Amino acid sequence: MEILLHNDYLAEALSREPDAIDLCITKNCKSWVASTTISSLMQKSSQEHRNKVSDLLGDLSVVTPNVGDLAEALRNECFEERLTSILARNCGFDAVVSTNPEKFSSNDVLVITPEELQKKINEPASPVTGVKLLDIPASYHQILNDVEIEMADTIRSGQFILGSKVSELEEKIAEYCQTKFAVGVSSGTDALLISLMAAGIGEGDEVITSPYTFFATAGSIVRLGATPVFVDINDVTFNMKVEHVERCITSRTRAIMPVHLYGQCADMDSIIELGKKHNLTVIEDAAQSIGSEYKNKRSGSLGDMGCFSFFPAKNLGAFGDGGIVTTSSEELYEKLKVLRVHGSEPKYYHKSIGGNFRLDALQAGVIKAKLNYLESWTEKRRQNATTYNQLFQANALTQYIQLPPEVFPRHVFNQYVIRAGNRRDELRSFLNEKKIGCEIYYPLSLHIQECFKSLGYKKGNFPEAEKAADETLALPVSHEITKSQQEYVVENIRDFFLNK
Ligand SMILES: Cc1ncc(COP(=O)(O)O)c(C=O)c1O
Numbered sequence: 001m002e003i004l005l006h007n008d009y010l011a012e013a014l015s016r017e018p019d020a021i022d023l024c025i026t027k028n029c030k031s032w033v034a035s036t037t038i039s040s041l042m043q044k045s046s047q048e049h050r051n052k053v054s055d056l057l058g059d060l061s062v063v064t065p066n067v068g069d070l071a072e073a074l075r076n077e078c079f080e081e082r083l084t085s086i087l088a089r090n091c092g093f094d095a096v097v098s099t100n101p102e103k104f105s106s107n108d109v110l111v112i113t114p115e116e117l118q119k120k121i122n123e124p125a126s127p128v129t130g131v132k133l134l135d136i137p138a139s140y141h142q143i144l145n146d147v148e149i150e151m152a153d154t155i156r157s158g159q160f161i162l163g164s165k166v167s168e169l170e171e172k173i174a175e176y177c178q179t180k181f182a183v184g185v186s187s188g189t190d191a192l193l194i195s196l197m198a199a200g201i202g203e204g205d206e207v208i209t210s211p212y213t214f215f216a217t218a219g220s221i222v223r224l225g226a227t228p229v230f231v232d233i234n235d236v237t238f239n240m241k242v243e244h245v246e247r248c249i250t251s252r253t254r255a256i257m258p259v260h261l262y263g264q265c266a267d268m269d270s271i272i273e274l275g276k277k278h279n280l281t282v283i284e285d286a287a288q289s290i291g292s293e294y295k296n297k298r299s300g301s302l303g304d305m306g307c308f309s310f311f312p313a314k315n316l317g318a319f320g321d322g323g324i325v326t327t328s329s330e331e332l333y334e335k336l337k338v339l340r341v342h343g344s345e346p347k348y349y350h351k352s353i354g355g356n357f358r359l360d361a362l363q364a365g366v367i368k369a370k371l372n373y374l375e376s377w378t379e380k381r382r383q384n385a386t387t388y389n390q391l392f393q394a395n396a397l398t399q400y401i402q403l404p405p406e407v408f409p410r411h412v413f414n415q416y417v418i419r420a421g422n423r424r425d426e427l428r429s430f431l432n433e434k435k436i437g438c439e440i441y442y443p444l445s446l447h448i449q450e451c452f453k454s455l456g457y458k459k460g461n462f463p464e465a466e467k468a469a470d471e472t473l474a475l476p477v478s479h480e481i482t483k484s485q486q487e488y489v490v491e492n493i494r495d496f497f498l499n500k
Pocket of ligand 1: 187288308310323
């Protein structure tokens, strides 16, 4: 439950014992206070009282009305109550807690007393009736105040593109990914493109990669006039079959681009060895794998460059597009920084042709704030994956579906992907009917995409990639989901296989 505490309740709670607001700081209830009520709470000026208010702000999230909310509230006689209702309605809170619910005339929102809240908290949870594949707003209460501080800094400074926010983020991401440098860019796609440019890839060059990935992996290679050379995938990890890579190397091969699909690293040892042996640049498509590890090293630190996406659905998502390239090579770092600003160095003097690949400061601030939560969110995703594995095993469902094993710890489960054989599409429709979000990543391998016809591949060239495209289904696994939601997913999958 997300509740907004009205100032009458807060004033009373603050005047009583310090634990009086404990009611609102329970696991089942996320409590908010409107920033506009703080000054009315500060009418007593003792240090002790100020400390209490300060503790309160540490425990609750703060929501600030915008000008529209205030204007609407001003049109009404009971300004305080009207503003609380408007905020609760516009922010989607479940209820307002007030000691005098009768003062609220509008029925925009449920208004309850602390006693009624207590009762609601103790009620058994209502049964799950659906699970979203991704519920990004569900964790906003946790991060919103940190994010607002970062965004206000940027808005006040007027530095919207690159600047100190982006530099601070770059330092933090480099440290997190165990590299010397990081260069913030406009998206994960641009991270791939600029890395290929920094490696000098162009017309006539070949880059070895996976056919079973998001389009941008191969799209960025083709955009530079180079040719993606696909290698089939391992049927367990969904990542490139490394034992097939060497046979694809020709005199035109310039780079290998492994993809750490779904959040698990590709088998990097032999890729790195081949890179060294044949003088090839290794560019990791780590868009889905921030924080994943291969033999105790973080993704993004394994090859020459690592490319990450901050697309909102990623484990570390922005409030829009963004990406970053990691590297420990000073030479590549310098090239990346210049290519990011149209190849300009110094400003307006161009020795090379780059692009506008700049990361904006608002997104950098959002990512920087969220990075502090990433480890706990990742551990929750991993725990959710373990819970699914246990539930599927306990329900004897592993004879119908194949679970995603963790071959190279640590897998960060950007997606939890099962194989459902030839009943995948049927299962997907069934789960959708039960309001369970699930998705196919990806329904058509890149080698048989219409736009890549001229590459000369045909159906049957990469049987494992094609089979995966026909059989896989991603289930909800993000840190926001609960155990009962996971049980609901598994019960429905059981129902599908046993009763349909
Ligand atoms: C494997 C992979 N590569 C590249 C990208 C591109 O990232 P973005 O959407 O940030 O451009 C994505 C994002 O979906 C991805 O999953």
